[in-house]
Amino acid sequence: MRPLRRTTAALAIGAAALVALTACTQKGQSDQGGAAGAAPGDDKITVAFVPKLQGVPYFEAMNAGGQAAAEALGNVEWRYQGPTQADAAAQADIVRSFIQQKVDTLIVAPNDPDSMAPLLQQAKDAGIHVATADTDAPSSVREVFVNQATAQGIGEALTDSLLTAMGGTGKYAIVSCGQTAENLNSWIEVQKAYTAQKYPQAEIVDVVYAGEDQAKATQMATDLMNAHPDLTGLVGECTSSAPGVAQAVQDAGRVGEVFTVGLGTPQSMKPYLDAKSSSAAILWDVENLGYLTAWAGAQIAEGKPFAPTNEVSPDLTAVEYDAGGKTLLLGPPLAITDANVGQFNY
Structure with a gap:
């Protein structure tokens, strides 16, 4: 839980205030340890991303892009946690944790789309916006799929x-x-x-x-x-x-x-x-995929519709949106060879 605001009155009734705040956890806050959303009076959007697997270069690069987007946008708190093995059950446990934390937007790269779909429904029923990125769960209630390439x-x-x-x-x-x-x-x-x-x-x-x-x-x-x-x-x-x-x-x-x-x-x-x-x-540029994922999470949390073509950042000036498939497309795939591999640091 975040530190309470320090006032003389709060010192006098600190214990009672703590009980009240714990009992009245709001959306965007959490009754679990650590920072878990916007502090009282803060308007930050919590966007949580659950990759297939944490600790591998690919998803760590996505995480770096998400962090960069959160910093650039200013009103986003980016959270990132995935299983240490590519295991659908372990991934589901992390998704349930983010649902309990009542994040604003929950984005998943599902190991098993079919088993993930009911959890995304559960998140939606809890008032959480849901999306997929990197890999889709097309039969789920996700609001958008952030696709790296067709x-x-x-x-x-x-x-x-x-x-x-x-x-x-x-x-x-x-x-x-x-x-x-x-x-x-x-x-x-x-x-x-x-x-x-x-x-x-x-x-x-x-x-x-x-x-x-x-x-x-x-x-x-x-x-x-x-x-x-x-x-x-x-x-x-x-x-x-x-x-x-x-x-x-x-x-x-x-x-x-x-x-x-x-x-x-x-x-x-x-x-x-x-x-x-x-x-x-x-x-493709994996860091840009992470950036787009965080940006999309903020957009749907704020109720902002996607345009057919979206200017997301200086590096992402023409991201296309397919309304029929509810899909944001990062762009065409990139061939990385011995001639250009040195341009990428992940």
């Missing part, structure tokens, strides 16, 4: 990047992460259809799931190369499997024979891009 754009960019390195032909496999992650699965569906349509001489031979475990992704990629000796491509579908598959190629001594691309953060991929065990990381 599924079509990401899937096509991954496919084009890998098949260019493979010469437009050959067999490749995908090492994904969470088996229920809506965003990853939507990208994979695009890759399957786009490969069949544009690269008829190429074939996806398998899709496997390593969770958010880089070492497991490396082992799975190694197993795939052993099971398919003629394999010439691997895709790491998330920020832990992208370096994982590149590491497997290096360990096998097959750089230049098996090509890899993936959704890796720049600094985690730099050694592999430099070593040519990865051709490219297909991503």
Whole structure:
């Protein structure tokens, strides 16, 4: 709980005031320890973001962007907490905690969209604005999805990047992460259809799931190369499997024979891009995604509608909003290679 305002009268009735404040927790305040919203007379909006996994470079970069937005906006308190493993049940516990804290806006990147949907309904019923970011829960009551790029754009960019390195032909496999992650699965569906349509001489031979475990992704990629000796491509579908598959190629001594691309953060991929065990990381500016997430949370808390095109910050001057899908789009995906990887510090 925040310190009470210091007045002579408060010193005389401090104990009674403390009891009264505890019993009358308002929206934007909390009866739990620590700062939990706007102090009496303060008009700060509490925006809480629950990532799939805390402590990995990708979501820490989103957190940095959210913090930057809160500082720039001035009226936002940004909160960030996620599970230490990519576990839907652990993520749900954190969501319940933020509901109890009565934050103004709750934004989630759900590990399991279906199991998260009832919790978002619970938050809405408690008077909390709800949204998703990075990955969606499309059948939920979320008011907006902050999307990093379209599924079509990401899937096509991954496919084009890998098949260019493979010469437009050959067999490749995908090492994904969470088996229920809506965003990853939507990208994979695009890759399957786009490969069949544009690269008829190429074939996806398998899709496997390593969770958010880089070492497991490396082992799975190694197993795939052993099971398919003629394999010439691997895709790491998330920020832990992208370096994982590149590491497997290096360990096998097959750089230049098996090509890899993936959704890796720049600094985690730099050694592999430099070593040519990865051709490219297909991503976006993750800090800008965090900034947009915090800004969107403030907008819906204040009841401000999104325009078809939104000027969010000096770096985000034309963020498009699709009213039909209730989706804010950060922009097109970005190909990170050994030529531009040094421009990113996360």
